[in-house]
Amino acid sequence: MSRIEKLMSQKSRPMVAHRGFIYTLERTLEDKCTFRCKNRNCKARCHTNLSMDFFMLDPTAHSHAPNPEQIPAIEAMNKIKMKVVSSDEATSSIIQSSLRALPLTAVSSLPSPASLVRTVRRQRPTPCSTSNSLLLDLFRKTDRGEDFVLYEDNQMIICATTRNLSLLKQCKHWFVDGTFKAVWRHVQDNGLTRKYEDDDTFRLNVRKLLVLPFVSASEVIEAFDLLADDFDDEAENLVEYFEETWIGEKKIRGNGRKKPKFNNELWNVYEHVMNNLPRSNNAVEAWLGIARKI
Numbered sequence: 001m002s003r004i005e006k007l008m009s010q011k012s013r014p015m016v017a018h019r020g021f022i023y024t025l026e027r028t029l030e031d032k033c034t035f036r037c038k039n040r041n042c043k044a045r046c047h048t049n050l051s052m053d054f055f056m057l058d059p060t061a062h063s064h065a066p067n068p069e070q071i072p073a074i075e076a077m078n079k080i081k082m083k084v085v086s087s088d089e090a091t092s093s094i095i096q097s098s099l100r101a102l103p104l105t106a107v108s109s110l111p112s113p114a115s116l117v118r119t120v121r122r123q124r125p126t127p128c129s130t131s132n133s134l135l136l137d138l139f140r141k142t143d144r145g146e147d148f149v150l151y152e153d154n155q156m157i158i159c160a161t162t163r164n165l166s167l168l169k170q171c172k173h174w175f176v177d178g179t180f181k182a183v184w185r186h187v188q189d190n191g192l193t194r195k196y197e198d199d200d201t202f203r204l205n206v207r208k209l210l211v212l213p214f215v216s217a218s219e220v221i222e223a224f225d226l227l228a229d230d231f232d233d234e235a236e237n238l239v240e241y242f243e244e245t246w247i248g249e250k251k252i253r254g255n256g257r258k259k260p261k262f263n264n265e266l267w268n269v270y271e272h273v274m275n276n277l278p279r280s281n282n283a284v285e286a287w288l289g290i291a292r293k294i
Helices: 070-086 091-099 104-109 113-123 162-169 182-189 193-198 200-210 217-228 233-247 270-274 282-293
Strands: 005-008 014-018 021-028 033-037 045-048 055-057 149-152 157-159
Touching: 005 070, 014 033, 014 045, 014 070, 021 045, 021 070, 070 091, 070 104, 070 113, 091 113, 182 193, 182 200, 182 233, 193 200, 200 217, 200 233, 217 233
Parallel strands: none
Antiparallel strands: 005 014, 014 021, 021 033, 033 045, 045 055, 149 157
């Protein structure tokens, strides 16, 4: 059997390539690794030893033709990421040197130039801060001198005063803004704006993601899995962002999923709809708009 090529995905997850087909790691067991075809519409699987050196079971049949041109493109991306971590070279220099030997047939499998630049910038180590605080003291207190920052880390800042909290405790329903609006920003950041404008199927699939809050909480994961299979490889980063943030990644070892950044209970509005409760904050925004004019 021909050799297995080891690769890494854009999220630094193990992948293997064999005879023009690419497989992503699905789970790791005690004695083997299970991989699935990178094409989400294909059900092909393969099993390797833990070090991913050889197949323990022959790969099952694919429902599509191989695409060997993708392999050197992924290898080039892996090379770029490794070089970024250990080099202070300019972004353009790293990209040019890493792609110099890339076959012309593989160029079409590369991300857009803008995406390549973003990849380099994301991989660069973040400069260390000399202070644990993310905010100046000026912004940590209200005009009345009350403490205003309840919690802060590298991902979020929670602002409220003690009086704010006492008022919130009296409210049966809380309204939060700016949740799934972030999906559109990720469509733009991944260079998918033109695809969204021109591809009716892709546009519909993105909109389906945005209505997952209206699906019963017990069926959200199943609904997401069905939707994820409808996206092509070009939207892989978008789907992975949504999965990590709102659904939870699949665990590499065993079954189940990791805890997402925002639990289902925070954004699911199915019960609100069924109980005829507010499912948006339009009324609050309207009140705020009037208050600003006073």
